Amino acid sequence: MDRGMRGENTLVEARGLVKEYGAGARVVDDVSFTIGRGETLGLVGESGSGKSTVARMLLRLVEPTAGEVTYDGRDLLVARASQMRALRRRMQVVFQDPYAALNPRMRVKEILAEPFAIHGERCGRERLEEMLAEVGLDGSALLRFPHEFSGGQRQRINIARALALRPEFVVLDEPVSALDVSVGAQVVNLLRELQQRYGLTYLFISHSMPLVRYLCDRVAVMQRGRLVELGECEQVCDAPREAYTRELLGATPEMRL
Numbered sequence: 001m002d003r004g005m006r007g008e009n010t011l012v013e014a015r016g017l018v019k020e021y022g023a024g025a026r027v028v029d030d031v032s033f034t035i036g037r038g039e040t041l042g043l044v045g046e047s048g049s050g051k052s053t054v055a056r057m058l059l060r061l062v063e064p065t066a067g068e069v070t071y072d073g074r075d076l077l078v079a080r081a082s083q084m085r086a087l088r089r090r091m092q093v094v095f096q097d098p099y100a101a102l103n104p105r106m107r108v109k110e111i112l113a114e115p116f117a118i119h120g121e122r123c124g125r126e127r128l129e130e131m132l133a134e135v136g137l138d139g140s141a142l143l144r145f146p147h148e149f150s151g152g153q154r155q156r157i158n159i160a161r162a163l164a165l166r167p168e169f170v171v172l173d174e175p176v177s178a179l180d181v182s183v184g185a186q187v188v189n190l191l192r193e194l195q196q197r198y199g200l201t202y203l204f205i206s207h208s209m210p211l212v213r214y215l216c217d218r219v220a221v222m223q224r225g226r227l228v229e230l231g232e233c234e235q236v237c238d239a240p241r242e243a244y245t246r247e248l249l250g251a252t253p254e255m256r257l
């Protein structure tokens, strides 16, 4: 199987990742792939196939049972706390549910300033307004609370927060699944613009093959914890090798973006 080229361009590499919960419950089974700098790798598969668990292992939010993760050539799993802290600011995640991810008791200005505070840095109003402008919101949002925004706007706030410390790698875990199709399309276009502006590297987890086709360079297909197909997006979408990939393609309708 084509597992992607490993070279100087590689930012993230997973090798033989395994995750077991309890005795014998293997939810991720020998998963290997690379993600190149500036690339968007799609990760698709039905619910429960292990996509989020893989992503969490890449970010070291979940410890693998076996396998390795390298980030920019460094073995993430043996990184000490101080090294991990430095690496953490280079990798971020945007989750599916934009409301659950935002603290309802915090104003937007506190939400956006929090990543700086965690790293012992200050952040002025100008920078906060710039962060909002980058995601298409204006400064009047700063004093408001999350419940005062629509789902799409909340996801924009999440994205602004994720990009606060100028990371290079962002895991997008079903970032538009909870949004209406047209609102989701706008958010996807925003993610593309931001990627081009900042040279971001994405792992895009999704159920939607049309969205993956639109946003991704390569796509990895997971079935019951295993990687069953990995290739260029066009090849996987137009000429899938696996019956399972054909099923996934058949299950999601066309989408206009």
Ligand SMILES: Nc1ncnc2c1ncn2[C@@H]1O[C@H](COP(=O)(O)OP(=O)(O)OP(=O)(O)O)[C@@H](O)[C@H]1O
Binding pocket: 021, 027, 045, 046, 047, 048, 049, 050, 051, 052, 053, 054
């Ligand atoms: N902390 C945990 N303890 C036990 N089992 C877990 C835990 N986290 C995940 N699992 C199980 O691992 C499997 C894979 O879950 P995961 O969330 O990675 O799948 P997914 O492909 O991301 O699904 P979805 O698309 O629904 O988010 C599921 O069967 C899930 O129940």
